[in-house]
Amino acid sequence: MMGGHHAASGAAAWVAIASTGPYTLGWYPLDAAGILIGGMATAGTALVLDWDHRHSTVAQSLPPLSNIIAVGIENASGGHRQGTHSLLGGAFFVVLAMVAGQIQLHTDWGILSVGAGVLCMFLINIAAKALKLFPKSGWITNWLFALTMAGLVTWFAPDQWTWLPVSMLTGVVVHIVGDMITTGGVPLLWPVVIKPPKFLRKLPLVKDVWKANGAFSIPLLGRAGSRREWLVLIPVSAYAMVGMCVAAWALGNVHFPAALAFGSSFMNTLLGTG
Numbered sequence: 001m002m003g004g005h006h007a008a009s010g011a012a013a014w015v016a017i018a019s020t021g022p023y024t025l026g027w028y029p030l031d032a033a034g035i036l037i038g039g040m041a042t043a044g045t046a047l048v049l050d051w052d053h054r055h056s057t058v059a060q061s062l063p064p065l066s067n068i069i070a071v072g073i074e075n076a077s078g079g080h081r082q083g084t085h086s087l088l089g090g091a092f093f094v095v096l097a098m099v100a101g102q103i104q105l106h107t108d109w110g111i112l113s114v115g116a117g118v119l120c121m122f123l124i125n126i127a128a129k130a131l132k133l134f135p136k137s138g139w140i141t142n143w144l145f146a147l148t149m150a151g152l153v154t155w156f157a158p159d160q161w162t163w164l165p166v167s168m169l170t171g172v173v174v175h176i177v178g179d180m181i182t183t184g185g186v187p188l189l190w191p192v193v194i195k196p197p198k199f200l201r202k203l204p205l206v207k208d209v210w211k212a213n214g215a216f217s218i219p220l221l222g223r224a225g226s227r228r229e230w231l232v233l234i235p236v237s238a239y240a241m242v243g244m245c246v247a248a249w250a251l252g253n254v255h256f257p258a259a260l261a262f263g264s265s266f267m268n269t270l271l272g273t274g
């Protein structure tokens with residue numbers, strides 16, 4: 001699956017899990033700030049598994065740190081779509097988020113989520129890059145944006161630290177499912193690789209589901225970037241956008257009621273409905 005599509009499906013999954021309105025799941029209910037910050041973070045956690053080779057967009061996002069980390073992950077996981085795209089690789093990132101989430105400072109102004117801030121410095125920047133939010137940006141823009149996001153997350157993240165591992169688990173599952181429904185498949189049981197016996201490799205259905213290299217796939221969307229993938233991702237992205245906008249509106253209502261009241265009365269005057 002393409003990077004932007006991973007990011008959009010991550011944000012959509014977070015909106016579904018953390019919101020309680022109609023057409024949502026409400027499994028991990030949060031307030032509007034939690035939905036917004038978690039949505040941006042999960043757009044990033046849904047990309048983190050592709051930090052597994054040095055030439056990926058993720059690897060180039062925050063030089064030189066992101067490049068060094070990419071080489072480390074590449075060496076540990078065996079390269080692209082190998083170790084990170086497995087149950088073990090996914091579990092590693094969830095544990096990392098559990099540790100980072102618990103690094104909080106209790107101050108007079110409230111709880112500062114320092115660990116989440118550092119992790120989200122990478123995650124939200126990766127998401128913005130994959131979604132092409134700043135099309136022509138150099139590394140300075142990326143770093144400024146990433147540091148700003150780190151600050152916002154440190155300050156405004158939900159007080160309960162569990163949101164970060166929940167976001168990571170959501171992103172990792174969404175990513176693995178996304179890659180699994182395109183033709184390449186994923187080595188779910190890595191480092192155990194069970195290749196299909198020779199006589200099965202030629203059977204029509206089996207050869208698509210259980211690949212000769214041991215990867216598993218249910219190629220509903222065809223190859224990565226196919227027309228089918230785009231068709232599915234349009235409503236998924238729209239769902240994420242609507243959810244995030246509703247959360248932003250609710251947040252505005254709580255913190256800037258005067259500004260919003262002015263805005264709507266202005267609109268009413270303009271439209272002649274007030």
Ligand SMILES: [Zn+2]
Pocket residue numbers: 049050081085175179
């Ligand atoms: Zn992938």
